[in-house]
Amino acid sequence: MHSFDELVKEFTKRFEVSHFPTYPATLYEPGTYFLGIGGKRIRPILCLMGNELFDTITDDAYHVAIAIELFHNFTLIHDDIMDEATLRRGMQTVHTKYNKNTALLCGDVMMIKAYDYINKIDTLHIKAVIELFNKTAAEVCEGQELDMDFEKQASVSFTEYLQMITLKTSVLLAASLKLGAIIGGAGEANCNHIYNFGLNLGLAFQIQDDYLDAFGDPNKFGKDVGGDIRQNKKTFLLLHALEVATPEQRTMIETLIHTNPKNKVEMMLQIFKDCNVDAWANQIKEDYLNNAYKHLESIAVTASRKKELSDLASFLIQREY
Amino acid sequence: MHSFDELVKEFTKRFEVSHFPTYPATLYEPGTYFLGIGGKRIRPILCLMGNELFDTITDDAYHVAIAIELFHNFTLIHDDIMDEATLRRGMQTVHTKYNKNTALLCGDVMMIKAYDYINKIDTLHIKAVIELFNKTAAEVCEGQELDMDFEKQASVSFTEYLQMITLKTSVLLAASLKLGAIIGGAGEANCNHIYNFGLNLGLAFQIQDDYLDAFGDPNKFGKDVGGDIRQNKKTFLLLHALEVATPEQRTMIETLIHTNPKNKVEMMLQIFKDCNVDAWANQIKEDYLNNAYKHLESIAVTASRKKELSDLASFLIQREY
Numbered sequence: 001m002h003s004f005d006e007l008v009k010e011f012t013k014r015f016e017v018s019h020f021p022t023y024p025a026t027l028y029e030p031g032t033y034f035l036g037i038g039g040k041r042i043r044p045i046l047c048l049m050g051n052e053l054f055d056t057i058t059d060d061a062y063h064v065a066i067a068i069e070l071f072h073n074f075t076l077i078h079d080d081i082m083d084e085a086t087l088r089r090g091m092q093t094v095h096t097k098y099n100k101n102t103a104l105l106c107g108d109v110m111m112i113k114a115y116d117y118i119n120k121i122d123t124l125h126i127k128a129v130i131e132l133f134n135k136t137a138a139e140v141c142e143g144q145e146l147d148m149d150f151e152k153q154a155s156v157s158f159t160e161y162l163q164m165i166t167l168k169t170s171v172l173l174a175a176s177l178k179l180g181a182i183i184g185g186a187g188e189a190n191c192n193h194i195y196n197f198g199l200n201l202g203l204a205f206q207i208q209d210d211y212l213d214a215f216g217d218p219n220k221f222g223k224d225v226g227g228d229i230r231q232n233k234k235t236f237l238l239l240h241a242l243e244v245a246t247p248e249q250r251t252m253i254e255t256l257i258h259t260n261p262k263n264k265v266e267m268m269l270q271i272f273k274d275c276n277v278d279a280w281a282n283q284i285k286e287d288y289l290n291n292a293y294k295h296l297e298s299i300a301v302t303a304s305r306k307k308e309l310s311d312l313a314s315f316l317i318q319r320e321y
Numbered sequence: 322m323h324s325f326d327e328l329v330k331e332f333t334k335r336f337e338v339s340h341f342p343t344y345p346a347t348l349y350e351p352g353t354y355f356l357g358i359g360g361k362r363i364r365p366i367l368c369l370m371g372n373e374l375f376d377t378i379t380d381d382a383y384h385v386a387i388a389i390e391l392f393h394n395f396t397l398i399h400d401d402i403m404d405e406a407t408l409r410r411g412m413q414t415v416h417t418k419y420n421k422n423t424a425l426l427c428g429d430v431m432m433i434k435a436y437d438y439i440n441k442i443d444t445l446h447i448k449a450v451i452e453l454f455n456k457t458a459a460e461v462c463e464g465q466e467l468d469m470d471f472e473k474q475a476s477v478s479f480t481e482y483l484q485m486i487t488l489k490t491s492v493l494l495a496a497s498l499k500l501g502a503i504i505g506g507a508g509e510a511n512c513n514h515i516y517n518f519g520l521n522l523g524l525a526f527q528i529q530d531d532y533l534d535a536f537g538d539p540n541k542f543g544k545d546v547g548g549d550i551r552q553n554k555k556t557f558l559l560l561h562a563l564e565v566a567t568p569e570q571r572t573m574i575e576t577l578i579h580t581n582p583k584n585k586v587e588m589m590l591q592i593f594k595d596c597n598v599d600a601w602a603n604q605i606k607e608d609y610l611n612n613a614y615k616h617l618e619s620i621a622v623t624a625s626r627k628k629e630l631s632d633l634a635s636f637l638i639q640r641e642y
Contacts, residue, residue, distance in 0.1 A: 027466035078429060082422040101403040101469055104425060108399060109462040111429070112455050115436060119451045123444050130440045134433050141430040145348035148422055 001052060001308050004315070007045045014062055015044070015069060019113055030098045030106040035073060037091045043176040044069040049312070050180025050194055053305050060121040060183045064129060067117040068176050070110050071133070075140055077107040082148065121183065128182050136175035143168025150234055158239045162203075165236075170202030193295045197309070200292035204317050207285040210235040214269060215278055226265035232257050236284075241277050249275060289317050322373060322629050325636075328366045335383055336365070336390060340434055351419045351427040356394060358412045364497040365390040370633070371501025371515055374626050381442040381504045385450060388438040389497050391431050392454075396461055398428040403469065432458075442504065449503050457496035464489025471555055479560045483524075486557075491523030514616045518630070521613035525638050528606045531556040535590060536599055547586035553578050557605075562596050570596060610638050 002010075019035065020028035044065035051061035079085075080093040081103050087093065095103035118129060146164040150156045178195040186194070213228045214237055228235050242250060249271050256264050256271075272278060292313060296306055323331075340356065341349035365386035372382035400406075401414040402424050408414065416424035439450060467485040471477045499516040507515070534549045535558055549556050563571060570592050577585050577592075593599060613634060617627055 024463055024466050024470065026470050027463055078425055082425060102466070104399055104403060105462050105466050108429075108432070109459055111432065112458045112462070115451060116455050119448060119455065123448065126447060127440055127444065130436060134437050134440065137433045138430055141426050141433070142345055142348055145345050145423070145426050149345065149347050 001305060002048075002057070003308055004045055004049070004312050007048045008041055011041055011044050011048065011062070011065060015041070015066055019066075019070070020109075026102065027105060027109060030094050030102055031110050033097065034077060034088075034094050034106070035070075037089050039069075039073075039089065041069060043072050043172055046173060046176040046198065047180040049309055050177035051184045052180075053194065053299065053301055053309065054181055054184030054186045054190070058183060060125070061180050063117045063120040064133075064179050064183060065176075067114040067133070068172070068179065070114040070117065071137060072172065074107045074110040074114065075144070077103055077110065079144060081107075082144070125183050129179055132175055132179060132182070136171050139167045139171045143171075155242070156234055156239060158236075158243055161234060161236065161239050165206050166199065166203065169206060170199045173202040174198030190299050190301075193299045197292050197295040197299075197313075200288045200295065201313050201316065204285050204288035204292060207236050207281055207288065208317055210237050211278070211281045211285065214272060226269075229265045229268045237272055237277050237281055240280060241272055241275050244275050244277075244280075245271065285317070289313070322626060323369075323378070324629055325366055325370070325633050328369045329362055332362055332365050332369065332383070332386060336362070336387055340387075340391070341430075347423065348426060348430060351415050351423055352431050354418065355398060355409075355415050355427070356391075358410050360390075360394075360410065362390060364393050364493055367494060367497040367519065368501040370630055371498035372505045373501075374515065374620065374622055374630065375502055375505030375507045375511070379504060381446070382501050384438045384441040385454075385500050385504060386497075388435040388454070389493070389500065391435040391438065392458060393493065395428045395431040395435065396465070398424055398431065400465060402428075403465070446504050450500055453496055453500060453503070457492050460488045460492045464492075476563070477555055477560060479557070479564055482555060482557065482560050486527050487520065487524065490527060491520045494523040495519030511620050511622075514619045518613050518616040518620075518634075521609045521616065522634050522637065525606050525609035525613060528557050528602055528609065529638055531558050532599070532602045532606065535593060547590075550586045550589045558593055558598050558602060561601060562593055562598050565596050565598075565601075566592070606638070610634070 015035075018032070020031055022028065047065040047068055048057055048061055051057050076088065077094050080088060081095045081100055085093050086096045093103070094106055098106075115130075118126070118133060121129060143164055143166070146160075147168055150161070150164060174195045175198070177198040178191050181191050181194045210228065213225065213235070216225050218225045227233075228238075238253075242253060245253060253268070253271060256268055261267070293310070296309060296313070299306065336356075339353070341352055343349065368386040368389055369378055369382055372378050397409060398415050401409055402416045402421055406414050407417045414424070415427055419427075436451075439447070439454060442450060464485055464487070467481075468489055471482070471485060495516045496519075498519040499512050502512050502515045531549065534546065534556070537546050539546045548554075549559075559574075563574060566574060574589070574592060577589055582588070614631070617630060617634070620627065
């Protein structure tokens with residue numbers, strides 16, 4: 001069994017090649033630029049780990065892993081256009097460095113390229129792979145649309161937000177694992193368990209991300225603490241607070257959102273604490289993580305094969321803050 | 322064998338169904354709206370005709386025909402964003418009726434849906450179908466990028482323009498026919514002949530379109546004659562004129578382009594005539610059409626099976642103006 005780091009090395013070797021023709025450079029060079037920005041490559045590695053859970057890693061798993069990473073980058077390029085983001089991992093986004101039209105087309109052609117890699121795999125699993133890949137791709141688009149819709153909506157329920165974040169981020173993590181498992185010959189029950197492991201792990205990670213943005217130790221947390229609060233971002237914490245707050249607290253939250261006072265972050269954090277949002281967030285993160293582990297345990301392979309996935313989950317989700 | 326009109330009827334029955342889920346309506350309703358605008362459905366019908374040339378039309382041919390039409394509509398939605406077009410077939414474009422972000426995502430999800438239909442076909446042909454579909458899809462993106470590039474370029478050679486227009490419009494017509502043929506079990510030689518029939522027919526049609534825009538009878542030609550000239554559109558006619566013009570004529574063309582005088586259309590047409598652009602256009606249109614027919618004749622099936630395709634070519638390309 002290979003560790004995450006070992007697989008990143010091997011994947012990188014196979015991914016950092018030229019995926020596109022040279023002509024027209026105006027179309028393909030931007031795609032090569034964006035892939036060169038790098039990334040943690042979590043999704044393709046999950047595909048490889050899902051594969052190795054059931055079998056020795058095959059070339060087909062690498063083909064699908066590359067397809068997943070190309071698909072993920074396609075969504076980033078298009079999301080950056082929609083969000084008008086100028087930077088991604090500290091580098092210029094495609095539409096900023098080039099222009100919006102080129103970024104649009106460059107995303108389109110990257111998506112098509114993803115299907116080229118899928119088309120390399122053995123016919124035996126191709127239909128199941130395309131079916132899950134397409135379902136997931138459509139869900140990611142749905143998640144992005146809901147995210148944009150929610151930005152314009154005055155109120156969003158916790159359940160709606162949960163569904164949006166599941167579609168926008170967790171389904172691709174879950175599907176990456178399951179795609180690897182399908183190629184590894186896993187049966188339906190095992191495929192479903194690994195999918196649900198990924199789905200729950202993704203949600204635990206997202207809740208942790210929201211938590212750390214508000215309550216994290218600025219010295220340990222890479223990002224600027226309180227950024228979500230300053231930007232009025234709808235997060236698990238804010239939406240839960242709005243649901244459990246007293247009428248007075250709710251009025252205060254809304255006032256903070258609309259008036260942007262200097263001490264907004266501290267005041268919002270105080271309300272969050274008064275509403276026990278911090279303890280609640282830790283609890284549901286634990287719940288999702290435990291659910292994830294339960295599904296991992298239920299997979300019908302020896303425990304030793306699961307160690308790397310279990311270690312990855314522990315690495316992604318720190319239990320102490 | 323079925324006529325184009327008969328196939329349009331049958332295709333429409335199968336295409337005018339709901340292709341998308343209902344939620345989120347903000348994502349899927351725009352796609353349903355755009356497909357409802359209609360269109361001539363030439364590409365999917367070419368797929369069915371390519372299929373019937375070799376076999377009784379199968380359900381798989383319909384699946385691929387639907388995929389082709391969805392792909393074509395995806396390109397139209399994204400092209401309309403890039404070209405900032407407000408109308409398409411007299412109706413509002415998606416980004417005008419909704420917004421650019423929704424149009425972008427709505428195109429993305431339509432493309433994914435196209436692969437859903439491809440994934441319905443028998444495993445026997447799925448790899449060959451995806452390979453050609455992907456190759457063509459990438460080429461259409463390349464054509465669109467080159468078209469945008471050329472708009473910004475001071476000079477474009479006839480050869481460059483020919484390559485662009487081939488990629489942007491002809492390869493999809495050619496591939497539609499070949500995809501049907503692949504599903505019909507056609508061998509490589511026959512597949513190549515039908516592809517080249519489509520490619521040459523597409524170019525003949527495009528040249529005719531450029532010709533009619535300049536020299537067409539306004540009473541017979543649906544569009545406003547001279548529109549391309551007024552908009553300084555790079556066309557086969559203009560690019561050829563620039564290549565064969567005397568230095569004086571070239572200067573005059575460039576002056577007309579930059580000064581937009583009232584009698585621009587008449588003056589440009591006079592230069593075109595002086596340079597024999599009209600006779601040249603008719604000649605190369607004939608050449609492409611004859612090439613198309615030669616490839617059709619070379620296909621190893623009885624002449625009676627080719628009649629509908631031959632009739633379609635004659636219908637699309639009128640030999641007298």
